[in-house]
Amino acid sequence: MKPTTLATLLTLALTAICATAADKEKDDHDHAAKAGPTGGRLITKVEPHAEFFVTRDNKIEIRFVDDDNKVLAPAGQTVSVIMGDRSKPTRLAFAQQGDKLVSDQTIPAGDLLPTVVQIKAGADGKTVTERFNLNLADCPTCDYREYACICDHEHVGEEKKK
Ligand SMILES: [Zn+2]
Numbered sequence: 001m002k003p004t005t006l007a008t009l010l011t012l013a014l015t016a017i018c019a020t021a022a023d024k025e026k027d028d029h030d031h032a033a034k035a036g037p038t039g040g041r042l043i044t045k046v047e048p049h050a051e052f053f054v055t056r057d058n059k060i061e062i063r064f065v066d067d068d069n070k071v072l073a074p075a076g077q078t079v080s081v082i083m084g085d086r087s088k089p090t091r092l093a094f095a096q097q098g099d100k101l102v103s104d105q106t107i108p109a110g111d112l113l114p115t116v117v118q119i120k121a122g123a124d125g126k127t128v129t130e131r132f133n134l135n136l137a138d139c140p141t142c143d144y145r146e147y148a149c150i151c152d153h154e155h156v157g158e159e160k161k162k
Helices: 004-029
Strands: 041-043 049-054 060-065 078-083 090-095 100-103 113-120 127-134
Touching: 041 127, 049 113, 060 090
Parallel strands: none
Antiparallel strands: 041 049, 049 060, 060 100, 078 090, 078 113, 090 100, 113 127
């Protein structure tokens, strides 16, 4: 086979894969995208799912929710958040208050702060890590702030959701 033919075939194959992935992503947005019960960002790679919510006085609240978005009492999960400048990041620890975990301090100032959320399920559970840039602007086209946005508009400066 000539190299050019091989390249063409490869390109075709990759295009097909990309189209499938794009269709799937669109499908996820149409049917599965939802915010948490408080209007925060749902972290769905942990079971039960966790909602990451920034209050108006800039503390972080973490709630655990079932698949119907009902709040579950925390069950021994440990959460830590590291955010802000890589050179001097802010580390937040969490303590339980009622049905949620609340950060011990406020988030640092700034836009699009790199944020790393680590959730450990129970004493011998594994740690799940979620990374995103915290965008606190109100979304122009849905009811949520950008970090919890459930619509599909362009997010400037943010990684496209995967
Ligand atoms: Zn939106």
